Amino acid sequence: MSEKDDDKVRLDKWLWAARFYKTRALAKAAIEGGKVHCRGERCKPSKEPKVGDELTLRTGFDERTVVVEALSVVRRGAPEAQTLYRETEDSIARREAAAEQRKAGALGVSTDGRPSKKQRRQLFTFRDSRDQ
Template identity: 40%
Template sequence: MAAERVEGEAGERMNTDAPARNGTERAPAATGAEAPGPGADAGPDQQVAAAVAAAEAAGPQQGETVRVDSWIWSVRLIKTRSAGAAACKGGHVRVNGERVKPAHSVRVGDEVRLVHEGRERIVVVKRLIRKRVGAPVAVQCYVDNSPPPPPREAVAPAGIRDRGAGRPTKRDRRDMERLRGFGGEPGTGGRTPRP
């Protein structure tokens, strides 16, 4: 009894007659000529829905969990998984109010607090995924309860010169030092006056 083998999308051979790991029957792999891909003639909403479906298919099965460092990387709260693990080890990640290790399991409904780059992110897990996805899909995997980011300064910081303005003169340097709080009183030539 020879089992039929078919190549999957990743180029690996898989047995289509053998049951899958979770006990369900595996369907034969589809060939590329049968149906167009998810982005063939679809609008942006349909593409996002297809990407969400693909992310859920690659995610854990019923009852399984995902590591917290992997999840915060997958939903793009942090740039790399190793940075997520380092944040957990440093005590910057809390799940339901408790500091957690990188291997802590996350479940749907958990509140994840992450302090990263001087900003606190508070999210509630809505979907579990293991693979990194695009930003439109990532925002559908959590509910963001974070405080708004601080506003950017409307004016340029003191001491920044326009590009191409050339080297500052002695007077310009004194003015910049005075704005930064390093220089003395104006008119003293940069020296601090004697008492």
């Protein structure tokens, strides 16, 4: 899978080739937004990952920690893209635990639905009293 061109590959291109992001622009935006860390530090899109580097990626609710196994600049099918990295056992366990909590409704605010007319009036009164 590694060719002569794959010796030097940009991080945003590798993330795109490994199918973490649909486009290179999205990968670049995630890196610049601080959602991708290489060896525990923020990095730039032009950083060149090396085999064995540990990357931390935040996408949506999930945070993954992956180890670079191979380099590629070509985006191929998902089974082939999964050979480019290995997710750590700790990362898998944390992601599954977070998914269980989200599924159980432990995160977020639970309400009884829309407020009644009386509750709405109380909200408006409270909000108006704070503004003054």
